Amino acid sequence: MGVSSHTLQTSVKPLAMGDSVLADANEPDAEYFIRQAFATDPHKGCELLFRAYYRDLCSTAIRFVYSRQVTEDIVGEVFLTFWTNRTYEKITTSYRAYLFRSVRNRAYNYLKFELSRSRPLELFDEGNPDSVQQPDHILQLDELRRQINEIIRTLPMQAQRVFIMSRFDGRSHAEIAQELQINHKTVESHITRALSSLRVLLRQEFCLLLFGYLTL
């Protein structure tokens, strides 16, 4: 590793730190080739990055937003922002951390917006990819994801199916009613109920946050 990290420093300088971290974890530096590609041809680098992480990023986002469409939009937005702002030139740690962090932040923000209907968009720290996050913030998102999972998991069987068909697959109420052979009204009430428990969850989340600020 010593030799390769030395050559690394000359060609793609900023990576020394991420490299040592990964060495600590006894992991080969999976992003080495991607970084090399970015140094010579950003298009190629972006493609490699996209193919390497797209699926896992979608998987992370969908645990929050539970909608295929929204998930694809969010991951797409993150890559687009990454590209248009040439963020890849600024990252000295890992692309992975940046991408996962941005996707999680955006997913969280989307939920807040969706369930409260109107709110100022927070500026993401995407412009400053190397900044260190508050551990609280990371854990807060972990907890939120766990609770969302719990809420949907504990819905009655039929309600769960309806919710997922409507939200995840983006199918219309009429389609769902027909396929499950149930009343249109039932479909609606299942969805409303699921959404309102999510709304309650998020509201608690905000209160907690606010409370945290007040006591600090």
Next chain:
Amino acid sequence: MKTVINKELLFIHFDGRTTPLQIELVREWLQTPEHQQLYYQWLQEWERQHPQIITDADEAYQQFLQQIDATPQPVVVRPIAVWNRWKPGTYWMAASVVLLLLTVGYLTQDYWLMRTIATEYGEIRSIVLPDGTRVTLNANSELQLSRFPFLAPSRDVFLKGEAEFAVVHTSTHDPFKVHAANDVEVVVLGTEFVVNARRNNTRVELTKGKVQLRYPTLDQISTLTMRPGDWVNVSAGGQAKRGHQTLEPTVATGWKNYEYTFQRTPMPEIADLLNDNFGLTVQLDSALARRKVTGTFHAHNADELLQALIELFDIEVVRDGKAVQLKSSDPNQIQ
């Protein structure tokens, strides 16, 4: 480094099975920036082992390519090295003349490359662009588009004021782009939406389909995907606000039929509207400025709208040409 945090523990954490004490350990462990890197590395591994969704990365990547084609990266102008190899002399002369012409051409390109369509106060006009896209311009608005659509096949238009767009999808999926105030860009493939770019503010309301909004913030360009019913407001400095309305879609485009719908709209906003659309300068007294208006009004001109307001409230009107003063007759009245 001595720590009890390892991949197994984090995987348990991602599964949501950590105890509060373990979470405290994770919190402490996350204080170190290197550990945050590791956290995301393990998160990815965990996601890889527990995928939630089947995705088509190829198709998504193709879409991504289309999007980056529509958004060129900010170009960094570099000094041209070739110049160094040229000998000074006549070449210089020729070069400076060419440069001058290019510069003049470049600076005036808005004039000779662009066609401007503008509406007067109180005028609403519908136009069909060469690609079939229908644009309805509200009063006192201006739309600039390419004079030579065959030269540059881009579908870029520049808007001042307010307009509704019904964009036609082309067979080659060319994006249609509206440039509005504060460098906000709305990128579409085929859809219906309203853009209001007045008063240093851009508001986009989406009726149908999907658009992507790009706007500059402090140190980067932000991207946002809008879905039907969403509205986004970007004010100067890249402050964005997003919302969703369950109102009927006709509210945003009511002006097309000379209809104005207010929902608890503050009077000063209506004064702005009278100014934007009809060129009236409206002065409100402090009591009126606090009032809010709800209702749908049908008005072909400023007078009709004013008349409706007068009927709604007890208002005294002092009019001097384009300047209007509105006073509530009974300042103590509470509504």
